[in-house]
Amino acid sequence: MSEATGAGTARELLWTPSEQRTRGSRMADFQSWVNRDRAVPLIGYDELWSWSVEDLDGFWGAVWSYFDVLASSRPSAVLAERAMPGAVWFPGARLNLAENVLRHARDDRPAIVGISEHREREVLTGRDLVRQVASLAGELRAMGVRPGDRVAAYLPNIPQAVVALLATAAVGAIWSCCAPDFGTDGVLDRFRQIEPTVLLGVDGYRFGGRDVERLDTLAELSAALPSVRHTVVVEHLRAGGTPPAGALSFDALVAGDPSPRYEQVPFDHPLWILYSSGTTGVPKGIVHSHGGILLEHLKSHALHFDTGPDDRVFVFASTAWMVWNVLVTALAVGATIVTYDGNPVRPEPDQLFAICAGERVTRFGTGAAYLTGCQRAARRPGEQHNLAALRAICSTGSPLPTSTWHWVYDKVKRDLLLGSDCGGTDVCTAFIGTNPLLPVYAGEMQAPYLGVRVDSWSPEGMPLVDEVGEMVITEPMPSMPVAFWDDPDGARYREAYFDTYPEIWRHGDWMTATRYGTYVVHGRSDSTINRGGVRMGSADIYAVVDRLPGVAASLVIGAELADGGYFMPLFVALAAGTELTPDLIDQIRQDIRARVSPRHVPDEVVAVPAIPMTITGKKLEVPIKRLLQGVPEDRAVNRATLANPEALDWFLAYVRDRRATQGLEAEAARR
Incomplete structure (x- = not known):
């Protein structure tokens, strides 16, 4: 209608x-x-x-x-x-928060249903959930975790992650989580800042029929985070392997049956x-x-x-x-x-x-x-x-x-x-x-x-x-x-x-x-790479790509398109004597997948003469994004602010060619 x-x-x-x-x-x-x-x-x-x-x-x-x-x-x-x-x-x-979240989880009704590619359907009743949270919270306290301490997690979307978050909140400690498809560098960029006391990690996961083991990565993370006093392994993949030295078993930590205890904290206490x-x-x-x-x-x-x-x-x-x-x-x-x-x-x-x-x-x-x-x-x-x-x-x-x-x-x-x-x-x-x-x-x-x-x-x-x-x-x-x-x-x-x-x-x-x-x-309206709702900064991409031999500079764009698509090209300016060969493209993709995130591998890797920069040394991320979305040049970029305005001409030609050959819809009327 x-x-x-x-x-x-x-x-x-x-x-x-x-x-x-x-x-x-x-x-x-x-x-x-x-x-x-x-x-x-x-x-x-x-x-x-x-x-x-x-x-x-x-x-x-x-x-x-x-x-x-x-x-x-x-x-x-x-x-x-x-x-x-x-x-x-x-x-x-x-x-x-944990006390309020769990107030209804008191009987044998399902609280969490866990589904994965490789394990049987798992059900935690309300009673199970409250007990496991109380048990893990007690173990965290026994490890010396106190209100305001940080508990870091490297876990997928499984029931154990929910238990760990709520147990951390019950103690008044501060939760922080990265998904296990993040590469080591991306995780350390986040966890090094917060100096966690405890690190919880998964042994691996299965995605699209392929097993991805994570015990080695967990050991790397634990070794690179000197603040970590205890490492806990969640056995999800159960593919064997050697856990980090001294690691504790998550299953053992949630096996107790103590009375729930919830630290009472101020309204604005960090969660x-x-x-x-x-x-x-x-x-x-x-x-x-x-x-x-x-x-x-x-x-x-x-x-x-x-x-x-x-x-x-x-x-x-x-x-x-x-x-x-x-x-x-x-x-x-x-x-x-x-x-x-x-x-x-x-x-x-x-x-x-x-x-x-x-x-x-x-x-x-x-x-x-x-x-x-x-x-x-x-x-x-x-x-x-x-x-x-x-x-x-x-x-x-x-x-x-x-x-x-x-x-x-x-x-x-x-x-x-x-x-x-x-x-x-x-x-x-x-x-x-x-x-x-x-x-x-x-x-x-x-x-x-x-x-x-x-x-x-x-x-x-x-x-x-x-x-x-x-x-x-x-x-x-x-x-x-x-x-x-x-x-x-x-x-x-x-x-x-x-x-x-x-x-x-x-x-x-x-x-x-x-x-x-x-x-x-x-x-x-900014330059955030927002693919599938998971945001990643361009700086994460540059930290990997710009250090590769032969890459002088790079520019990554994440553009939402009018047809609902999302276009994420990576432009690379190469050092003299370097060519963008299939092998180099594969290396760029593999490094981003391994060290940043497989969700943020670019759709295209394109060689460019130069990366346009502002006079103050900033890459022209937002203007190039807007050009890709169909915004006219005079509304997308001010040439007077550029240190190398000639570098913009290549991108203007690229956008024209892409629109002509791939039917890129202009969004100028909406911008």
Whole structure:
């Protein structure tokens, strides 16, 4: 169904929730509770959202009360200091995220279902999960781990990773995780900064039928991290091999049966460290808090995703992606979570939908690229799998093409809430997206999240409607980072988010706020490599490529395209006498795969005469990205800022040729 607009275009209505579904949603229940308990008369989502951003104290205090947050000490205020950065939330409160997450996990109902390519289906009941978390937390304390110490993990998306995260939180220590497909250098760039006390690692994993052993890598990591006092091995692959000297067995550490004990910590006590992409250097450690994450995720899971004890949540995510952390906290609303360690497109391209059917998943989360890939493979999951239980799909990681919105409703299921969310590692939640009360229009994100005042701004700081601008957040959120790691004066934190618009969070995405209250996100406005939702900095790529013999300099681009594709070329300027031979290309690809990440191997390796640089010595990453996306030269780059403007001419010719030969769609009208 189409709806005419004043601009002469048509919005395409894909789905409208039934009255029964909206009336039975937790969002509707929360609104009724606010009307009754807080005596705030609100009608419809627009009024609820307006109240949530205009009365931050009232809204976040209501979230605390509605979900009956477990705390040994109640706060003296909700928002004691409204500054941004520097907001002070819930001073005086003492709580623990793990205690709140596990409060519903007390019986023999499944809490976690673990699926992998090579092991039998594994089920942890609520009782099992609480016991294992308590046992591992006790062992960590016995190792000398105290609140504020760091526990680093090199683990895939398996139940043991969930147990380890929650045990770390129970102790009040700080969790940090890298996926085991990261190379040694990429892991050390992250873990060296935080000086972990304990390192947990997997013996290996299977992906696409191929076994990848990791005991040697774990030994390298342990030896290269002098702060590590204890190394713990999770036996997942069970392919044999020799563990690092003195390593402890994870299975032994979770075999005890002590009473649960949860360290009570301040609201803003560090919970975990996630990592920025590292565009201009080593990745920045983004520190989130127990209280901020708890409130944000209770809000997201229960109200926006409409999730509760009867739901099964399956999110396909690497442990290096913040979406995995969000999967874990679905336990806080009583849901069962499904983990999967394996290839998403084997044995068939719609393998993840097969898991949804087999586990009777009610909410499925994945990257936009996976859905687009199923569409291109002409899959019909709704015909090929029993998806009767599936009520919602959440797509994130990159913009979802309009054609894929249609494919979901045509080939997956007609009565389904398809939510496309935009948020980020920076806040470990979403700003805009899924809403159970509102209709779904093709290509549009439904609404801002409660408590999030999001806008699109011009370079001069003026709000824009129906025009592309910078995504900004103009009021504080509880899950904004409490700090960057090793940033004592907060200078790097302010530079990352608040330099463009003082006291306003600039997120780094191009966005259109429509006249209808919906949103369209066009991709990153900076140079982050964001493939499949996992961000990687260009600096990680350069650290490997630029040290190869014969490579003088390099430039890597990650460009979201209008058709939903993602194009990641690597341009190399070669030293005199060096040619870009097939052997050199293979070496570049293999080194990136081994030392950075197999997810970030470039689509093309292209020799160029020179890498364009600014006068201040910065590579021209963002302008080249915008040229690849179809932005005209005069809007993409200012030649006056270049130290070698002649180097740009090669790239202009390359973009013209690519568009002519491959039908690259221009996005100039959207930029």
